[in-house]
Amino acid sequence: MLDERKLSVLRAIVEDxxxxxxxxxxxxxxxxxxxxxxxxxxxNDMAALEEDGFITQPHTSAGRIPTDKGYRLFVDRLxxxxxxxxxxxxxxxxxxxxxxxxxDVVQRSVRMLAQLTHQVAIxxxxxxxxxxVRHIELVPLDGAxxxxxxxxxxxxxxxxxxxxxxxxSEQLVADLRSRVATLCVGQKLSDAALGLxxxxxxxxxxxxxxxxxxxxxxxxxxxxEKSDERVAxxxxxxxxxxxxxxxxxxxxxxxxxEEHVVLLKLLGEASTPSMLTVRxxxxxxxxxxxxxxxxxxxxxxxxxxxxxxxxxxPTRMDYPxxxxxxxxxxxxxxxxxxxx
Amino acid sequence: MLDERKLSVLRAIVEDxxxxxxxxxxxxxxxxxxxxxxxxxxxNDMAALEEDGFITQPHTSAGRIPTDKGYRLFVDRLxxxxxxxxxxxxxxxxxxxxxxxxxDVVQRSVRMLAQLTHQVAIxxxxxxxxxxVRHIELVPLDGAxxxxxxxxxxxxxxxxxxxxxxxxSEQLVADLRSRVATLCVGQKLSDAALGLxxxxxxxxxxxxxxxxxxxxxxxxxxxxEKSDERVAxxxxxxxxxxxxxxxxxxxxxxxxxEEHVVLLKLLGEASTPSMLTVRxxxxxxxxxxxxxxxxxxxxxxxxxxxxxxxxxxPTRMDYPxxxxxxxxxxxxxxxxxxxx
DNA sequence: GACTGGCACTCAGGCATGTGGAGTGCCAAA
DNA sequence: TTTGGCACTCCACATGCCTGAGTGCCAGTC
Numbered sequence: 001m002l003d004e005r006k007l008s009v010l011r012a013i014v015e016d017x018x019x020x021x022x023x024x025x026x027x028x029x030x031x032x033x034x035x036x037x038x039x040x041x042x043x044n045d046m047a048a049l050e051e052d053g054f055i056t057q058p059h060t061s062a063g064r065i066p067t068d069k070g071y072r073l074f075v076d077r078l079x080x081x082x083x084x085x086x087x088x089x090x091x092x093x094x095x096x097x098x099x100x101x102x103x104d105v106v107q108r109s110v111r112m113l114a115q116l117t118h119q120v121a122i123x124x125x126x127x128x129x130x131x132x133v134r135h136i137e138l139v140p141l142d143g144a145x146x147x148x149x150x151x152x153x154x155x156x157x158x159x160x161x162x163x164x165x166x167x168x169s170e171q172l173v174a175d176l177r178s179r180v181a182t183l184c185v186g187q188k189l190s191d192a193a194l195g196l197x198x199x200x201x202x203x204x205x206x207x208x209x210x211x212x213x214x215x216x217x218x219x220x221x222x223x224x225e226k227s228d229e230r231v232a233x234x235x236x237x238x239x240x241x242x243x244x245x246x247x248x249x250x251x252x253x254x255x256x257x258e259e260h261v262v263l264l265k266l267l268g269e270a271s272t273p274s275m276l277t278v279r280x281x282x283x284x285x286x287x288x289x290x291x292x293x294x295x296x297x298x299x300x301x302x303x304x305x306x307x308x309x310x311x312x313x314p315t316r317m318d319y320p321x322x323x324x325x326x327x328x329x330x331x332x333x334x335x336x337x338x339x340x
Numbered sequence: 341m342l343d344e345r346k347l348s349v350l351r352a353i354v355e356d357x358x359x360x361x362x363x364x365x366x367x368x369x370x371x372x373x374x375x376x377x378x379x380x381x382x383x384n385d386m387a388a389l390e391e392d393g394f395i396t397q398p399h400t401s402a403g404r405i406p407t408d409k410g411y412r413l414f415v416d417r418l419x420x421x422x423x424x425x426x427x428x429x430x431x432x433x434x435x436x437x438x439x440x441x442x443x444d445v446v447q448r449s450v451r452m453l454a455q456l457t458h459q460v461a462i463x464x465x466x467x468x469x470x471x472x473v474r475h476i477e478l479v480p481l482d483g484a485x486x487x488x489x490x491x492x493x494x495x496x497x498x499x500x501x502x503x504x505x506x507x508x509s510e511q512l513v514a515d516l517r518s519r520v521a522t523l524c525v526g527q528k529l530s531d532a533a534l535g536l537x538x539x540x541x542x543x544x545x546x547x548x549x550x551x552x553x554x555x556x557x558x559x560x561x562x563x564x565e566k567s568d569e570r571v572a573x574x575x576x577x578x579x580x581x582x583x584x585x586x587x588x589x590x591x592x593x594x595x596x597x598e599e600h601v602v603l604l605k606l607l608g609e610a611s612t613p614s615m616l617t618v619r620x621x622x623x624x625x626x627x628x629x630x631x632x633x634x635x636x637x638x639x640x641x642x643x644x645x646x647x648x649x650x651x652x653x654p655t656r657m658d659y660p661x662x663x664x665x666x667x668x669x670x671x672x673x674x675x676x677x678x679x680x
Numbered sequence: 681g682a683c684t685g686g687c688a689c690t691c692a693g694g695c696a697t698g699t700g701g702a703g704t705g706c707c708a709a710a
Numbered sequence: 711t712t713t714g715g716c717a718c719t720c721c722a723c724a725t726g727c728c729t730g731a732g733t734g735c736c737a738g739t740c
Contacts, residue, residue, distance in 0.1 A: 025703050038713055043704070061703045061719045101501075139477045139489065149479065149489060149499070159489070159497050161441075236576065237594040240586050247580065250590075254577040365732050378684050383733070401690045401732045 002052070008035060009045045010054055011078040014066050018316050023063030068281035068315060071293070075278050075319050082320040084328050088116065092328060096336045102126065102156045106232050109309060109333050114235025116325040119313035120253070122263055125230040126154035126306040126337060128222055133184040133192070138177045138214070143167065148217055154306055154337045162217045168210045176211060180218075189222055228307075229260050231267075235311075242292070242314045252288035253312065262286065266294050267308040273298045273334050276323055281315045291315055295322050299330040301338045309333065342392070348375060349385045350394055351418040354406050358656050363403030408621035408655060411633070415618050415659050422660040424668050428456065432668060436676045442466065442496045446572050449649060449673050454575025456665040459653035460593070462603055465570040466494035466646040466677060468562055473524040473532070478517045478554070483507065488557055494646055494677045502557045508550045516551060520558075529562055568647075569600050571607075575651075582632070582654045592628035593652065602626065606634050607648040613638045613674050616663055621655040631655055635662050639670040641678045649673065 012033045016024040026039040026046060035042065046064055049055045054070035057063065066074065084092075095112055099105040106123050113121035131152040139147040146162045168176075179199060184192045196215045203211045236257065243249035256262045265285060268277050279285075279294045289312075296310030310326055352373045356364040366379040366386060375382065386404055389395045394410035397403065406414065424432075435452055439445040446463050453461035471492040479487040486502045508516075523535045536555045543551045576597065583589035596602045605625060608617050619625075619634045629652075636650030650666055 023703090027703075039703095040713055040715090041711085044712085047705080057704085059720065061701095061721075063703065135481050135487075137479045137487070139479065141475050141491070147475075147477070147489065147491070147497070149487065151481070151487070157487075157499050157501075159499065161497075234598060237591050237598065239594065240591060244586055246584055246586065246590070250586070251577055251580060254579065258574060258577065363732090367732075379732095380684055380686090381682085384683085387734080397733085399691065402692075403732065 005035070005037070006045045006049060007073075007078060008033075009042055010049055010066070010070060011074060013046075013049075013055060013064055014070065014074045014078070017065050018318050021316065023058055023065050025063035028063070066316075068283065071280045071315060071319070072283075075280070075323075079320045079323070082324050084116075084324050088325075089328065092116075092332050096332050099336065102154060102337070105155075105333065105336055107234075109329055110232045110234035113309065113311060113325065113329045114238060116329070117235075117311050117313070117322045118238050118241065119235060119311040119317065119322065120233065120238055120257065121235045121309070121311050122257075122267060123232045123234075123309040123333075124228075124264065124267060124307040125232070126152070126156050126300070127228045128152055128156065128158065129190055129228060130188065130300075130304065131156070131306055132186055132188050136177075136181050136184050138173050138180070140168065140170070140173055146173070146214065148214065148221075150218075150222055154300075158222065160217055160221045162213050164210050164213050166210070168207075172207050172210060176214060180214070189218070193219055229264060231260050231263050233257050233263070238313075241317075249291065249314075253292060256286065256289060256312075264308075266312065267296045267310050268294075269308075273300050273302065273305045274327055274331055276327055277310075278319070278323065293317055293319075295319070295326050297326050297330040299334040299337075301334060306334070306337065345375070345377070346385045346389060347413075347418060348373075349382055350389055350406070350410060351414060353386075353389075353395060353404055354410065354414045354418070357405050358658050361656065363398055363405050365403035368403070406656075408623065411620045411655060411659070412623075415620070415663075419660045419663070422664050424456075424664050428665075429668065432456075432672050436672050439676065442494060442677070445673060445676055449669055450572045450574035453649065453651060453665065453669050454578060456669070457575075457651050457653070457662045458578050458581065459575060459651040459657065459662065460573065460578055460597065461575045461649070461651050462597075462607060463572045463574075463649040463673075464568075464604065464607060464647040465572070466492070466496050466640070467568045468492055468496065468498060469530055469568055470528065470640075470644065471496070471646055472526055472528050476517075476521050476524050478513050478520070480508065480510070480513055486513070486554065488554065488561075490558075490562055494640075498562065500557055500561045502553050504550050504553050506550070508547075512547055512550060516554060520554070529558070533559055569604060571600055571603050573597050573603070578653075581657075589631065589654075593632060596626065596629060596652075604648075606652065607636045607650050608634075609648075613640050613642065613645045614667055614671055616667055617650075618659065618663065633657055633659075635659070635666050637666050637670040639674040639677075641674060646674070646677065 012029050013024050016032060026042040029042055030039050046055065053067055054073060055064040056067050058065065092112055095108055096105060099108050106125055110121045110123045131154045133150065134153050135151040137149040139149065141147055144164045144167045146164055147159055148162055149159045151157050183195045196218060200208060200211050200215055239250050239253060242253060274297060277296045281293060282290050284290065284292060284294055291314060292312050293315045294310055294312050296308050298305030298308050300306030309330055311322060352369050353364050356372060366382040369382055370379050386395065393407055394413060395404040396407050398405065432452055435448055436445060439448050446465055450461045450463045471494045473490065474493050475491040477489040479489065481487055484504045484507045486504060487499055488502055489499045491497050519539060524532045536558060540548060540551050540555060579590050579593060582593060615638060617636045621633060622630050624632060624634055631654060632652050633655045634650055634652050636648050638645030638648050640646030649670055651662060
């Protein structure tokens with residue numbers, strides 16, 4: 001039903017439409033691509049493709065534009081992955097190398113990604129719950145307060161102030177510090193949770209409130225999803241690509257970008273690193289964003305992903321180029337974070 | 341030259357234009373405001389106001405719109421400060437009270453401000469260099485590295501990793517910690533700088549590299565402007581108010597919003613808290629933003645301001661309302677931060 | 681001298697009309 | 711199965727007209 005030539009025609013339509021933003025007709029197609037057949041033949045193929053729902057025409061006597069289904073087929077079967085140029089790769093590398101801490105890595109990635117793809121870029125901060133603890137520290141503050149500092153394997157540093165009620169003895173703090181460290185370092189926090197809970201029972205009744213407060217804070221503040229919700233957004237000036245009508249095209253995207261929860265859902269679950277997720281138009285889980293596509297990838301150490309990054313753009317985007325850029329940036333970010 | 345009635349006419353024009361976004365004519369003016377004179381008289385006044393550069397007409401036979409100079413006069417002499425409603429004030433208060441840390445306060449303020457003004461809101465994080473040190477801590481990490489934690493009076497917690505070259509003795513760390521703390525706590529970092537520099541000389545040659553590294557990091561990482569550059573932006577969906585032409589109206593603003601340096605310059609120097617700065621159109625120091633206005637205010641303890649917050653919007657904005665909202669939020673944020 | 685009513689003039693924006701061109705669908709012939 | 715040709719459709723653009731809002735000015739009135 002879909003012979004080789006029809007697929008070529010679809011590919012040609014997608015490529016031309018992405019390039020020109022205008023419905024593409026049969027005549028223009030045979031002129032720009034060496035299809036080896038006449039425009040009449042292409043017209044027949046187009047009719048078939050439209051029948052199958054891969055393309056559509058905005059109105060009679062207009063050219064064709066791809067449907068979401070058409071883009072999907074294009075991405076799955078027709079796109080030839082464009083490799084990044086050496087210059088681009090070098091640019092990513094040197095730009096990311098200049099980062100001084102995790103915050104900086106994320107900022108720079110977002111900029112890089114926006115610049116490479118000319119789309120809106122989103123980078124999620126490395127997940128706390130999914131990385132292991134490198135160092136844990138308890139610092140007594142003035143009064144009955146304790147500063148809890150957590151350094152995770154991705155280099156991220158988080159802190160939280162714990163209110164204890166009563167000032168703890170130096171002895172207790174030191175003891176607690178070493179035992180918590182023994183339990184947690186090298187582990188994921190979630191894996192250490194059980195051990196931490198048991199820890200409480202091993203202290204005297206007197207010390208128990210303090211221990212409980214610390215353990216609870218650890219569990220609550222650092223383990224729940226809240227601390228994984230941080231994201232950076234960049235390249236919003238590229239929203240122009242969505243179209244010129246602010247209310248229907250641009251505003252929904254801007255609103256989504258302000259809702260971090262929505263953003264995280266858009267990026268989706270981080271699968272294994274350098275595994276690309278592409279959602280096209282109606283596949284995006286928000287109705288207002290039905291004319292946008294999302295290209296995302298997990299990033300992190302080769303084994304397991306730390307978080308997700310990606311771009312959102314109009315459905316009529318350059319998928320091969322965007323996918324290549326997202327994949328490349330994800331790879332470099334993962335590398336940068338695991339060696340720092 | 342500018343009698344009372346002409347000023348009333350100007351005020352009426354500004355108010356109507358802001359409300360309707362359309363050039364306002366003499367007829368409509370006398371209908372909507374009880375000026376007590378006929379439209380012909382208003383026409384004469386308008387001619388005079390135009391002569392003086394306070395208003396202009398987009399084309400012959402159109403109504404008048406205020407010029408930047410007109411808005412300026414309006415803001416300086418004509419605007420009656422609209423007080424926030426009790427409900428609005430209560431909303432700010434309860435919303436900000438729910439914040440758990442400084443980050444949260446800033447996030448919430450930005451949202452609040454955007455929602456109140458229907459403009460794009462910008463909040464600068466409390467300045468490190470301008471607040472005093474509440475607590476300072478040195479935490480030995482694995483290897484020859486030290487974690488430097490700084491808690492400032494605004495509740496902000498910052499940390500930096502120092503690379504020492506050689507692992508320091510526990511004794512040295514403890515010694516250094518207490519002496520640095522003595523020097524810094526209760527002071528601004530900049531005021532303690534001299535004492536810190538002198539501190540180096542009081543250690544033995546052997547210890548000096550370590551001390552130098554710590555002191556330098558303190559001075560460099562926490563004292564320069566870099567750490568004051570953090571800002572939060574919100575309400576970008578309100579960009580619609582700038583107009584419908586993306587390229588000329590919206591894109592320049594989006595681009596400015598991505599450049600933190602530009603943003604900080606827009607907010608301007610924080611003067612004393614609850615002192616409002618209003619820049620109108622051409623008064624804004626960026627040429628691309630000549631159709632935007634900025635309303636900003638410092639915030640902080642009554643004495644001296646910690647940082648700045650504000651909104652950017654089109655020159656045709658509701659100045660009294662915006663100014664009231666900015667002032668109110670600044671006041672509450674200052675209060676919230678100084679009591680936490 | 682200040683205000684007012686009246687009048688002629690200007691011009692943007694909306695609406696109807698007309699036209700060119702790009703593109704399609706279909707059919708008969710190769 | 712492909713192709714050239716032809717009739718048909720419909721958008722985009724240009725043209726022209728008209729209306730209404732608004733102005734500037736002037737002569738008259740208080």
